[in-house]
Every structure is written in structure tokens, then in C-alpha cells.
Amino acid sequence: MNWNQRLAPDDISPWLGQALREGLLDDAKPSVLFHDLVGLRSRLKELHRVFPDGTLHAIAIKANPVVEVLRAVVEAGAGLEAASMEEVELALAAGCLPERLVFDSPAKSRSDIRRSLELGIYLNADNLEELERIGESSPELLAGAKVGIRINPAVGEGRIAATSTGGLRSRFGLAMPQDPEGIEAFAKRLASFEWLHGLHVHVGSQGCDLTTLVPAGERALTLARAIDAAAGERRIDTIDIGGGLPTRYRNEDVGIAPAEYVAAIRDAAPALLDYQLITEFGRSVQAPCGFAATRVEYVKELAGEPMAVGHLGADFALRVAYRGQDWWLDISVYSPNGEPKDLVDLRPMHVAGPLCFSGDFLARDRMLPAIEPGDILVFHDTGAYTMGMWSRHCSRGMPAVVGIEGDGTFRTLRERESARDMVRFWS
Ligand code: LLP
Numbered sequence: 001m002n003w004n005q006r007l008a009p010d011d012i013s014p015w016l017g018q019a020l021r022e023g024l025l026d027d028a029k030p031s032v033l034f035h036d037l038v039g040l041r042s043r044l045k046e047l048h049r050v051f052p053d054g055t056l057h058a059i060a061i062k063a064n065p066v067v068e069v070l071r072a073v074v075e076a077g078a079g080l081e082a083a084s085m086e087e088v089e090l091a092l093a094a095g096c097l098p099e100r101l102v103f104d105s106p107a108k109s110r111s112d113i114r115r116s117l118e119l120g121i122y123l124n125a126d127n128l129e130e131l132e133r134i135g136e137s138s139p140e141l142l143a144g145a146k147v148g149i150r151i152n153p154a155v156g157e158g159r160i161a162a163t164s165t166g167g168l169r170s171r172f173g174l175a176m177p178q179d180p181e182g183i184e185a186f187a188k189r190l191a192s193f194e195w196l197h198g199l200h201v202h203v204g205s206q207g208c209d210l211t212t213l214v215p216a217g218e219r220a221l222t223l224a225r226a227i228d229a230a231a232g233e234r235r236i237d238t239i240d241i242g243g244g245l246p247t248r249y250r251n252e253d254v255g256i257a258p259a260e261y262v263a264a265i266r267d268a269a270p271a272l273l274d275y276q277l278i279t280e281f282g283r284s285v286q287a288p289c290g291f292a293a294t295r296v297e298y299v300k301e302l303a304g305e306p307m308a309v310g311h312l313g314a315d316f317a318l319r320v321a322y323r324g325q326d327w328w329l330d331i332s333v334y335s336p337n338g339e340p341k342d343l344v345d346l347r348p349m350h351v352a353g354p355l356c357f358s359g360d361f362l363a364r365d366r367m368l369p370a371i372e373p374g375d376i377l378v379f380h381d382t383g384a385y386t387m388g389m390w391s392r393h394c395s396r397g398m399p400a401v402v403g404i405e406g407d408g409t410f411r412t413l414r415e416r417e418s419a420r421d422m423v424r425f426w427s
Contacts, residue, residue: 007380019402020338034291056079056102063282065387069413080102088119107126108125122238131147148200152175154166165203165204172202202240205282217241218272241278242280243282247287250330256284282384282385288381289383290386292312294377296375297354311396313361314353315392316386317362321359346369398414401414
């Protein structure tokens with residue numbers, strides 16, 4: 001499957017049939033989350049193909065923290081990016097070698113810093129105080145430290161201002177001055193940390209395109225050169241360009257293939273490709289591999305308009321429920337045996353989740369075929385930032401996560417959470 005292609009309702013139908021036959025989806029197990037492991041491996045292969053040899057593709061764990069998914073990522077030759085010490089442990093549990101692991105939390109404690117230096121993982125500091133803390137480590141630890149500093153390149157917010165990391169007032173990293181004198185002074189300050197060898201930028205997540213992604217890399221390159229000049233020697237050898245490639249959630253969304261991204265870097269800032277590069281893609285790798293199926297429990301009228309109630313809602317797709325102006329999931333309707341319903345006689349339907357608050361909708365006035373109780377709804381492109389942002393509101397257990405293998409077999413990647421698991425969780 002090429003990079004910008006999406007799983008279509010007809011691609012999914014045989015898998016739904018199989019899940020029904022294998023008893024993975026029934027009255028007692030009304031939802032299942034699928035992850036296409038073949039698609040995942042082919043996306044990782046494409047990253048390795050188009051970026052320079054030796055690039056470390058540290059896939060963002062937060063996008064999909066299921067250990068078996070992380071293990072598939074590691075086995076395909078990629079590394080991992082952790083945003084917390086817990087994610088560092090998830091990476092190690094998935095078999096990631098410390099030297100393939102990048103740690104980016106904006107709130108690292110002294111013990112987090114010590115543990116990561118002892119482990120020998122790559123550390124991106126968020127601010128000057130953190131660099132100073134790292135500098136207080138023992139000379140032996142500092143000698144082997146692999147440290148970068150995150151810069152806010154301030155190249156623009158992209159389409160989704162609320163969660164963008166590319167605006168002037170974005171909260172992550174050091175704001176980089178824009179004028180030559182400011183850059184020189186800034187570089188001089190950073191050059192005083194003699195063990196600092198890396199720069200990190202990340203603009204995203206979603207809503208950005210090459211007009212923000214490429215300038216972010218260019219600004220890192222400018223700063224790398226200024227730091228080397230201030231130090232009077234080659235200091236910066238690693239540039240981490242972060243993630244942020246967009247995903248196509250609708251057919252009208254424009255996708256950016258990694259090959260286009262690399263070509264645009266080669267045009268605008270070819271010298272960037274001579275550094276040890278790190279990338280931190282999350283959404284663009286994982287989202288298209290996932291889809292979620294849920295049984296419709298009831299269909300009722302809401303002021304004369306039909307509303308289907310399923311078993312996945314704001315617990316699963318937090319941003320879609322709370323910020324529907326920015327986020328969208330395509331929905332397909334299947335009959336109880338897994339056959340796609342014909343796209344005729346479409347009507348506006350509301351699609352509601354199971355939670356006890358009135359905003360729990362994943363779609364309003366969506367043009368869909370008539371939905372009946374027992375039908376199956378599929379939410380598309382849910383492989384990133386869904387179960388990873390799972391909400392415990394109403395204490396509903398997370399459905400099983402099922403991996404689809406190349407020979408068409410299913411493998412349980414994470415067991416369904418039972419009511420007993422919830423009792424344990426809150427005890
Ligand atoms: N690197 C860093 C430092 C990040 O903060 C992120 C995502 C990534 C890499 C991966 O970015 P990606 O390639 O996935 O765009 N729906 C969520 C998204 C939060 C993602 C934050 N950071 C939300 O709205 O909160």
C-alpha cells in the first residue's frame with residue numbers, strides 16, 4: 001500500500017467477518033481495536049528507504065503505547081521516542097536498545113535525568129535550567145552523555161492552533177531568536193555546554209505541512225552552524241527533526257509522503273541531510289494502521305433526528321469529542337455480519353458514545369446509511385492518539401487490541417480490560 005493510501009471499507013470487511021467468526025466481537029465484547037502490522041512494517045520500511053542511511057527513526061510511543069506494537073516497531077529496525085520515564089520503561093519492555101531510545105519529557109526530574117544518563121539513552125533537554133541540571137552530573141556520566149536541546153523554531157502554528165508546537169507562544173523548547181545578533185548570542189550560550197551535541201525541533205502534531213516542517217529543520221541547521229562557530233569547533237553532530245507529518249483522516253486531506261519531505265529538505269537545506277538525523281514520527285506512521293469496530297446498541301430519536309449509540313466515545317477519541325472543530329474520524333457502517341452497508345439513501349445521523357455526559361458524540365449530522373441496532377460501526381485511521389489517550393471517565397475497560405498479520409491471522413496485542421481490571425485499577 002502506498003504511503004497516502006487509506007484502508008477502505010471493503011478492505012476492512014473480511015477482517016470484520018473473521019473477527020465475528022472468531023468471537024472477538026459480540027454482545028459481551030462490543031468493541032475491538034485493530035492494528036495492521038503489515039501496514040506498519042511497510043511504513044517503517046519506507047522511512048528507512050527515503051531518509052539517509054543511519055537515520056534513527058524514533059517512533060513516538062505516545063501515539064500508540066501498546067508494547068506489542070512497539071515491539072513490531074523495534075523489530076522493523078526503528079527506535080522509539082519516550083515522553084515520560086514510564087514510556088522509557090515501555091520501550092525497554094518492547095526490546096528497544098537504550099542507544100535507539102530518545103527521551104523528550106518537558107518535565108524531567110533530577111532522578112529522570114540520572115536514570116537516562118545511566119541507561120545511555122539520548123536526552124533532549126527542554127530548557128536552559130535542564131541543561132544546567134544535566135551539567136551537574138558526574139564527569140563520567142557527562143562524558144558518555146548524548147544530549148540535545150529542543151528549540152522552538154516559531155515557524156507558524158499550522159491549522160490546529162490549540163495543540164500546535166510551532167507558534168511563537170508554543171510551550172516547548174527554547175524560543176529561538178530570529179535576528180542574526182540574537183542567534184549569535186543564543187549560540188554562544190548553548191556552546192558553553194561543551195557536552196551538548198544535538199538540536200531538536202518538533203512542529204505538529206497534525207495541521208502542519210512542508211511550509212512549517214522544512215523551515216523548522218532549516219532553523220535548526222542555522223543554529224547548529226552558529227553553535228559550531230561560537231565553539232570554534234564542530235560541536236553539533238545530531239539534528240532531531242521531530243515528527244509532525246500529517247495524516248489523511250478524510251479523502252480530501254492532503255498527505256505528505258516521507259519521500260516528498262526528504263526531497264523538500266534536499267532542495268531547501270541539503271546540508272541537514274549530512275548530520276546524524278533523528279525523526280520522531282508518530283501519527284503518520286501509526287494512525288492509518290488502526291481501525292476500531294463497535295456494535296451499535298441502540299438507535300433513538302433526538303428531537304426527531306436519529307442517533308446511534310455505540311460502545312466507543314470520548315474515552316477512545318478524546319479530541320474528536322471535545323474539539324470536533326479540529327478533529328474528524330471517518331465512519332463506515334456494516335450490517336451485523338460484517339458486510340458494508342450500501343451507500344444509498346444516506347441521511348444525517350448522530351453517532352454517540354457510551355459515556356454519561358451529553359457531549360459524548362463522535363459525529364453529528366453525518367451522512368450515513370440507515371443504522372440499526374446490532375450494526376457495526378468502524379472508525380477509520382485510529383492507530384494513533386486514541387487508546388494512547390484513553391480516558392477513564394465512567395470506568396469503561398479498553399477493548400482488546402488485535403494485530404493483523406501478513407497471512408491474515410489475528411494476534412492479540414493487548415487483552416480486553418475486564419470489569420475486574422477496573423476494580424483493580426481504582427483500588
Ligand atoms: N516528538 C515530540 C516531542 C512530540 O511531542 C510529538 C507529539 C511527536 C514527536 C510525534 O508527533 P506526530 O508525528 O505524531 O505528529 N492528538 C494528540 C496529539 C499530541 C501529540 C503531541 N506530540 C493531542 O491532541 O493531544
